Amino acid sequence: MLAVLRIAFLILYFPVVCVIGLVISLVRPFNRNNSRIIAMIFAWSRYVLNLRINVIDxxxxxxxxxxxxxxxxxxxxxxxxxxxxxxxxxxxKHSLLYIPLFGVLFWLAGNIFIHRGNKKKARDAMKEAAAVVNSKGCSVYIFPEGTRSNGRGLLPFKSGAFILAIEAGLPIVPICASSTHKNIDLNRWQSGECRLKQLPPISTQGLQRKDAKQLAQQVHEMMAAEIESMDRQLERG
Known part of the structure; x- marks a missing residue:
């Protein structure tokens, strides 16, 4: 029953944050700090979920x-x-644009869409992203699995993020989150803990586009090992 109430809250909280985010983005459209501010507002829901977010690095x-x-x-x-x-x-992914309210927010907040099913459009999007990070001096945040794992562990990485890093001449910075399906239960009063850890940056200097798959595999192995380590620590308490 508690999980049902919390999920109902999240469903209601989602459009509220989208409206707040739209106001922020209309005041300062395409500002590169919009997404972080909106993400932080989404994260306030942890107080209702009674969820501990432990940021290690x-x-x-x-x-x-x-x-x-x-x-x-x-x-x-x-x-x-x-x-x-x-x-x-x-x-x-470009399909996010068609989510009511959220799609407009995602665009107006200054984020970048990519057509994953179309190789030419995907290449163009990577060139656009590389141009943005080089001209604006900003970072890019990506989920390289391309979809939600839903308890299946760390899925294989697509090459796009790593091609982008190589073309832009920027390091890869892995962010690892402990396994939510193992460590979070919304039916409990204290629903659990999520640990977030930033690993050391991985340089892409000297790499070429053809090295993207090998780099993706290297980062995947590092992140999988760190996630497993955090899960063991949480299991031990």
């Missing part, structure tokens, strides 16, 4: 890079606010 605002995070469920948007660096754009 906060994002370093001095690092301009391509931030890659594991994508687990819809809960991510209510938890990941503290893992978002300032001065960033989020890279999301």
């Amino acid at each position: 906060r994002p370093d605002p001095s690092i301009q890079g391509i931030y890659v995070a594991n994508h687990q469920s819809t809960l991510d948007m209510y938890m990941y606010g503290k893992s978002c660096p300032g001065n960033m754009a989020i890279l999301g």
Whole structure:
């Protein structure tokens, strides 16, 4: 019953935050700090969920890079606010544009859409993103799995984030979140803990586009190991 009430709250909270985010974005359209502010407002829901968010290593605002995070469920948007660096754009699939209210917000907040099903449009989007980060000096936040894992563990990474990092000459900055399906139960009064940890930046200097898949695999292995380590720590209490 408690989980039903909390999910109902999240459903109602979602459009409220979207409206607040639209007001913020209309006042300062395409500002590179809009997405972080909106993500932080989404994360306020943790007080109703009675969910502990433990940030082990906060994002370093001095690092301009391509931030890659594991994508687990819809809960991510209510938890990941503290893992978002300032001065960033989020890279999301084009279908997000058609979500009522949220799609307009995502665009107006200054984020970037990518056509994953169309290779030419995807390449163009990566060039656009590289141009944005180079001209604006901003970071990009991406879920390299491309979809939610929903309890299946860390899914294989798509190459886009790593191609972007190589083309823009920026480091990859992994953000790891502990497994929510193992450690969070919305039916409990204290629903659990999510740990967020930023790993050291991984340089892309000297790499070429053809190295993207190998880089993706390297980062995947690092993140999978860190997520497993955090899960073991949470299991031990």
